[in-house]
Amino acid sequence: MFFDSDLLMSALRALTPILLAALGGAICERAGVFNIGLEGMMLMGCFTAVATSWFTGSPWLGVLAAALAAAAYSLILAVGTVTLRGDAVVLGVAMNLLAVGLTSFLLRTIFGVQGTFDDPSLAGLPLIGGLSPLAYLSWVAVAVAAVMLSRHVWGLRLRGVGEAPDAAATLGVSPAQYKYGAVLVSGVLCGLAGAQLALGNVTLFTENMTAGRGWIAVVAVMLGRAAPVGVLLAALLFGLAEAAGFRLQGLGLPQQATDAAPYVVTLGALFLTTARRRRRTPSPSGAVS
Amino acid sequence: MTRRQAEPAVELRGITKRFPGTLANDAVDLTVRHGEIHALMGENGAGKSTLMSVLYGMERADAGTIRIDGRAIKSGFGSPSDAMAAGLGMVHQSFKLFDSLTVAENVVYAAEPRRFGLVDRAAARRRVRELAEEHGLAVDPDARVGDLPVGLRQRVEILKLLHRGARTLILDEPTAVLTPAEADALFAVLKSLAAQGRTVILVTHKLREVLEGSDNVTVLRDGRVVARLVTAETSADEIAAAMTGRAVELDRVHAPGTPADVVLAVNGLTTDAVHDLALTVRAGEIVGIAGVAGNGQSELVEALAGLRPTTAGRVTLNSEDITHASATERRVKGLAYVPEDRHAVGTAPAASVADNLAMGHHRTSLSSRGLLPPAAVRAHAQRLVERFGIKASSPEVPASALSGGNLQKLLIGRELAHDAPLLLVEQPTRGVDIGAIQNIHDQLIAYRDSGHAVLLVSAELSEIRGLADRVLVMYEGRVTATYTKDEADERTLGLAMAGGAGIAVEAVD
Numbered sequence: 001m002f003f004d005s006d007l008l009m010s011a012l013r014a015l016t017p018i019l020l021a022a023l024g025g026a027i028c029e030r031a032g033v034f035n036i037g038l039e040g041m042m043l044m045g046c047f048t049a050v051a052t053s054w055f056t057g058s059p060w061l062g063v064l065a066a067a068l069a070a071a072a073y074s075l076i077l078a079v080g081t082v083t084l085r086g087d088a089v090v091l092g093v094a095m096n097l098l099a100v101g102l103t104s105f106l107l108r109t110i111f112g113v114q115g116t117f118d119d120p121s122l123a124g125l126p127l128i129g130g131l132s133p134l135a136y137l138s139w140v141a142v143a144v145a146a147v148m149l150s151r152h153v154w155g156l157r158l159r160g161v162g163e164a165p166d167a168a169a170t171l172g173v174s175p176a177q178y179k180y181g182a183v184l185v186s187g188v189l190c191g192l193a194g195a196q197l198a199l200g201n202v203t204l205f206t207e208n209m210t211a212g213r214g215w216i217a218v219v220a221v222m223l224g225r226a227a228p229v230g231v232l233l234a235a236l237l238f239g240l241a242e243a244a245g246f247r248l249q250g251l252g253l254p255q256q257a258t259d260a261a262p263y264v265v266t267l268g269a270l271f272l273t274t275a276r277r278r279r280r281t282p283s284p285s286g287a288v289s
Numbered sequence: 290m291t292r293r294q295a296e297p298a299v300e301l302r303g304i305t306k307r308f309p310g311t312l313a314n315d316a317v318d319l320t321v322r323h324g325e326i327h328a329l330m331g332e333n334g335a336g337k338s339t340l341m342s343v344l345y346g347m348e349r350a351d352a353g354t355i356r357i358d359g360r361a362i363k364s365g366f367g368s369p370s371d372a373m374a375a376g377l378g379m380v381h382q383s384f385k386l387f388d389s390l391t392v393a394e395n396v397v398y399a400a401e402p403r404r405f406g407l408v409d410r411a412a413a414r415r416r417v418r419e420l421a422e423e424h425g426l427a428v429d430p431d432a433r434v435g436d437l438p439v440g441l442r443q444r445v446e447i448l449k450l451l452h453r454g455a456r457t458l459i460l461d462e463p464t465a466v467l468t469p470a471e472a473d474a475l476f477a478v479l480k481s482l483a484a485q486g487r488t489v490i491l492v493t494h495k496l497r498e499v500l501e502g503s504d505n506v507t508v509l510r511d512g513r514v515v516a517r518l519v520t521a522e523t524s525a526d527e528i529a530a531a532m533t534g535r536a537v538e539l540d541r542v543h544a545p546g547t548p549a550d551v552v553l554a555v556n557g558l559t560t561d562a563v564h565d566l567a568l569t570v571r572a573g574e575i576v577g578i579a580g581v582a583g584n585g586q587s588e589l590v591e592a593l594a595g596l597r598p599t600t601a602g603r604v605t606l607n608s609e610d611i612t613h614a615s616a617t618e619r620r621v622k623g624l625a626y627v628p629e630d631r632h633a634v635g636t637a638p639a640a641s642v643a644d645n646l647a648m649g650h651h652r653t654s655l656s657s658r659g660l661l662p663p664a665a666v667r668a669h670a671q672r673l674v675e676r677f678g679i680k681a682s683s684p685e686v687p688a689s690a691l692s693g694g695n696l697q698k699l700l701i702g703r704e705l706a707h708d709a710p711l712l713l714v715e716q717p718t719r720g721v722d723i724g725a726i727q728n729i730h731d732q733l734i735a736y737r738d739s740g741h742a743v744l745l746v747s748a749e750l751s752e753i754r755g756l757a758d759r760v761l762v763m764y765e766g767r768v769t770a771t772y773t774k775d776e777a778d779e780r781t782l783g784l785a786m787a788g789g790a791g792i793a794v795e796a797v798d
Contacts, residue, residue, distance in 0.1 A: 151408055152407050152408065153403060153406060153407070153408055156394060156398065157399060159387070159390065160387045160390065160394075160398055163387045163388065163389055164385065164386065167385035167386060167387060170379075170381075170385050171369075171370065171373075171398055171399040172369070172399055173398075
């Protein structure tokens with residue numbers, strides 16, 4: 001049988017890193033910061049988690065360090081866009097490229113290896129009911145983010161800042177403060193996403209191991225309209241696609257083809273959302289049927 | 290009388306504010322008593338906005354003192370939130386609202402009723418209802434602000450200030466975007482607020498509403514106070530003369546034109562927000578389209594200019610079918626167009642005055658074997674600058690350096706210079722000074738009298754009444770009423786604009 005509980009578990013494992021990163025992206029989006037640096041922040045989290053777990057022997061310290069390191073890394077985006085008023089897209093792309101180079105460089109200087117570092121004594125996260133604790137944490141994070149955004153005073157102010165920063169400023173709410181906060185929270189969530197990927201899904205670090213999951217998270221933010229529950233559903237779709245890819249591989253399809261499954265779904269999702277948006281706003285050329 | 294009420298609500302003394310190259314406020318004194326509606330008048334650039342920015346903590350004055358209820362505010366307020374804490378509140382001309390949030394969320398934003406750290410939405414809704422009831426500002430607390438018409442958004446702005454306990458309200462050009470009926474409703478609210486002892490400062494250049502709605506008037510010109518008047522003892526002419534520094538003939542109604550052949554004929558035109566619309570414009574005639582913004586006027590003009598596809602109907606220009614012609618083809622066939630948004634559509638702000646004046650003329654008079662000789666562009670610019678009295682330090686300065694009135698003169702001059710049989714002109718004097726308004730009106734009349742057809746869309750009733758030979762009222766995408774120049778009085782038009790034309794007809798039946 002193609003769809004069974006194994007496929008679901010596999011989808012839930014694949015879902016977790018995307019969901020955590022996409023939640024961070026959604027919070028930034030609501031605060032008016034377009035964050036496409038999720039991929040790079042996540043990769044910093046992967047490396048820090050593995051390195052810390054290796055040297056301390058504790059995967060939990062690895063998770064903590066990953067969150068802190070990615071949050072520190074996210075400051076590039078916060079300082080660059082909020083304080084220096086730079087372009088978020090350029091900064092985000094630069095952060096993603098820098099993270100690949102930086103982690104590969106550190107892999108060589110610290111571990112003296114190229115490509116992949118793994119070792120049987122590297123401690124990964126324990127499993128509870130087949131899933132890492134971070135998977136459960138990500139679900140809690142969805143609920144917390146949903147309540148905070150829609151009901152909490154901070155959430156209201158953050159949404160206002162994202163929508164009309166001038167209006168918020170005239171009412172004494174500092175847009176910069178909320179934007180910094182949102183970017184730092186996204187850093188923490190991307191760090192957790194990276195830790196899940198490197199110490200949960202597998203127990204190793206390999207160069208550029210995020211492999212586009214951060215970009216998929218960016219798409220999940222758009223697809224889920226930056227609402228936590230929407231983002232959860234979008235991430236679930238991508239998780240299923242990834243799991244189905246593994247399954248198809250088991251059925252004898254070439255790996256290169258099955259690995260493409262999540263990206264094909266991403267393209268399809270992007271196409272559908274833009275098509276939907278186009279229908280709502282008629283184009284000036286009159287190409288509306 | 291308590292001490293607080295004995296002292297003026299707002300007292301500005303000797304406010305001076307310099308910007309590089311200009312003295313925006315020159316020792317300005319302004320005294321506003323409790324319970325008063327005080328109008329602050331002046332042309333664009335007279336220093337009204339600067340003065341209010343200083344009062345509201347958005348700018349620091351170079352000199353002068355601010356007293357609120359007799360209490361000196363040392364070196365002025367540091368930020369709008371400080372000003373708000375002292376009981377001031379400002380409704381900006383461009384509203385400071387969050388479109389995707391509800392009315393209640395907008396009202397309580399940054400001053401939220403809370404329960405366990407969460408926004409107490411029930412309390413917020415209750416608060417909006419209470420304030421709305423108390424002040425006659427009815428609005429649905431759960432509506433999304435982005436879905437509301439402008440008049441209701443303005444109510445949300447006022448509710449926001451009342452929720453914060455504002456005792457003095459500053460309104461910047463509050464009626465610029467309102468229908469006559471909405472403006473009347475606003476003034477009723479302001480009067481009742483004043484009757485409760487709140488203070489209103491009204492920044493405006495509209496004489497009529499100042500005469501009807503205010504108690505006292507302070508007029509600024511070139512950064513100085515030039516007149517302090519008691520409304521009951523003054524007249525529109527006196528205020529206008531103070532604002533401009535010379536006698537101004539207000540609300541001139543120009544002599545009617547002499548309509549000849551049909552230039553523009555529109556039949557059954559349908560496009561976004563326009564349904565089955567018919568109209569004709571003749572040579573030597575100005576046809577005015579009145580209507581509250583958003584009733585299809587912009588869509589109609591865009592469709593006529595070739596910027597929006599026509600889904601049904603027929604449009605002819607000098608008997609030639611242009612229903613599906615492109616914007617370029619229409620211009621070649623004899624159409625000139627002054628769009629509503631002179632900054633984003635009408636001109637290229639970063640390009641020079643000369644280049645802006647050349648735009649459109651590039652395909653006719655200025656082109657020489659596909660090139661634009663700089664000397665020709667310069668000479669063309671020089672001619673138009675002189676002919677239309679455009680004040681620019683040089684034709685090489687960017688268009689963005691011009692004042693609103695001069696930019697509009699540039700745009701209108703450029704389009705008139707095409708000498709096209711048909712001119713489409715939208716909101717020709719929005720945000721333009723009285724002096725420049727007269728100039729622009731004279732130009733349009735002269736254009737008509739030289740045998741051109743003009744279709745004028747304006748939200749200013751006095752403009753429509755002064756210029757148009759025939760007035761069409763648009764409501765919900767249709768022409769609901771047509772009036773001759775004599776029939777088109779303010780009340781009739783106002784009623785028709787509010788959708789009352791159909792009702793009146795039914796009543797007669």
